[in-house]
Amino acid sequence: MNALCCFGVCFVLLVEVSAGFGDLWRPENVNIDSLNTRYVLRWDWPHETNQAVTFTAQYLGEFHSRKASYEKYWTPVCVNVSEHRCDFTGAELHYQGLYLLRVRANTSQQSSSWVQIRFCPDKHAVLGPPSSVKLNSVKGNLEVIISDPVSSNNQSMKTLLDNNLSYLIHYWRRSEDPQTAKVLQTKYNVVALPELDRQTWYCVRVQSRYEYYNKSSVFSDTHCARTEGPMPYWQIFLYFLISMLVCFLLVLLLYFCFYKMFTFLKNTFWPAVQLPDHIQELWLSDSEKPQLLAPGSPESVCEPLVMVRPELDAVSVDEHLNAEDQDSSAHSRHGSGDSGVYSTEEDSCHRSSTHTDLQMTSKKHREELHDGTLLELCA
Structure with missing residues (x-):
């Protein structure tokens, strides 16, 4: 038994030494970049060689790997591509399936060993935010209309998640900080926000959530709208004071303009310069003019x-x-x-x-x- 273990260790060391000195280097940092049902396999290959290097990527359902001749079930997606990426979106992987993805480097004379990862879209794929969020003001309240995130073929993600998709709504007054937002969680696509003030601006953002794997999306864009209804008394009083101030300033401006115009006309047609006294006496005397x-x-x-x-x-x-x-x-x-x-x-x-x-x-x-x-x- 000890002899077999020593033989295995020596074999592994021999393989690694041969790979380091003679075989082609394998791709590194292999990972999957995913959003809803869009999957892109990425890797790095920082090595230098005198030959042109290409890459091949394949996938296999994990249940096929239990068979003796599972090699024939590998499905190629990218063959001899020069880019360090491969788009698996068109492979139509089942969202709740379990797959094996692998990639290797190729030259005209040799190929590297495969680098393989395990991928389950339901568990590993990133959940996207709602595709759209709209606000409607209805009878003094704000109504939030949420559209489900969609897959690569425009299918609602709620159907792929067996209706386990929910939404986390943050809403706050526009004059306040978003950190003080109120939180509302719902599974419905149309929600009326409670406890809102009349004639007030509110802002809303929504996040998608999948509780089974505790996945959360980023927040959607922020949308703001104003509630309807009767105006609060303090706003009425404030608008009244502002209107009175504006009227006072307008009347003052008109008075100033009228005074300047009157002074100009008076100085033009009735100047303040008086005739000399001896001419006035002569003019006002009883003798002949x-x-x-x-x-x-x-x-x-x-x-x-x-x-x-x-x-x-x-x-x-x-x-x-x-x-x-x-x-x-x-x-x-x-x-x-x-x-x-x-x-x-x-x-x-x-x-x-x-x-x-x-x-x-x-x-x-x-x-x-x-x-x-x-x-x-x-x-």
Whole structure:
């Protein structure tokens, strides 16, 4: 018996040594990537060789492996493929069956030994989430409509799982964190969520579950909807306050615009600049209102009016008046030599009145004006 054990150990060591130095390396990290009824066998082959390497993958029902000549029952799926994967979805493996899958590496001269794994879709295949989730707001409640996950040929996974498929529903207010979600488990495809507030947004996500093998899918996409029904009183009060604030701001804006427009029109058509006092007195006096005469009319008389700065003293004005008096007297002597005493008296009165008027005008304009401008007054 000990001799047989030693012989077996030596044989195994010899096989491994021959594989390491002469035989082709086998594929490594062989595993099955599955979702519902989609199965893809994957492996690694990180070795280098001077020859082109291909791969062959096969499957066998486990009940055939108990037969003596089970090698003939192996069914090839991928033969001499260069990729490190093989899709078994088209092999139509029974979901509740038990199978053996194997793969090996090939070259033009030799083949590696087989690498074999055991696969049961019902136990090992990953369960997918619901194919779709919809929300309907009905009479103040949210109704969740769930569609079953489907197989590769669009068959409901519930029929493959003997109606042992259930759903885990998470729902929460949209303003809250999903970690505070309420949980509801059901086997039905249409579920009404309980204990919901009216006029509130809720979000929902759904997970598929298979209790027999304790399998759970990832969650579906998150869907949100708003419940109907009468609005809560606090929301009504809040909307009322917001509307009052908006109305107040609107009225304030209209008032400001009206005030600006009124001020602009008033300054345009009724300016605040007043006429000088001596013109207002003349206009409001009981005497005959002044009338404008057309230029060049025989009644128009123009005399120069000197406008002086307020800081000018009376001496400058007197000098100007004396110069005008001398010009006037000389003109009177040359032009009216034979007029006698009457002309002299008339010139004297005229000079006196003119001097008095100019002094009064100069005094009044020194109080009114700040710049020296020479105007010509026609009366």
